Amino acid sequence: MYTRGQIAAPKLDRRVELQAFSVSRDEAGQPLKCWQAYATVWARVFEARADEKFTAEQTIATVTKEFTIRYRTDIAVKHRVVFEEKSYDIKSISSLGRRKWLKVIAKARAE
Secondary structure, three states: OOOOOOOOOOOOOEEEEEEEEEEEEOOOOOEEEEEEEEEEEEEEEEEEEEEEEEEOOEEEEEEEEEEEEEOOOOOOOOOEEEEOOEEEEEEEEEEEOOOOEEEEEEEEEOO
16 A cells, blocks of 8 residues: 555566667777676566657657656666667656656657
C-alpha cells in the first residue's frame, strides 16, 4: 500500500543500455571516439511522440521516448540510451518520488 505522495513502482519490463561518449587512443596514438556502455538497466518504455520536420529539402522524422528507470547518479544529458538496437539522445532527466525513479526523455531519428 502506498501513502499519499508516494509513486507506485512502474512496471520495469524492458532492458536498456546506458552509454557514455569516450575518447581513447589506438596503438599509433590517434584518438578513437566511441560510445561505451556503462550500465544495462530495467526500464519502463513509453512512446511520447513522433515528429517530422522538413529542413534543407529533406524530411527528418524523429521518435521521442520516455524511459523510467531506478534512480541513479551516473546518468547525464550528455549520455544516450540504447533500446531495441536504436540509439536515443537524452534530452532531459527528472527525479520522481524522492530519489526512487528517474524519468529520462530521449529522442532518436526514425528510420
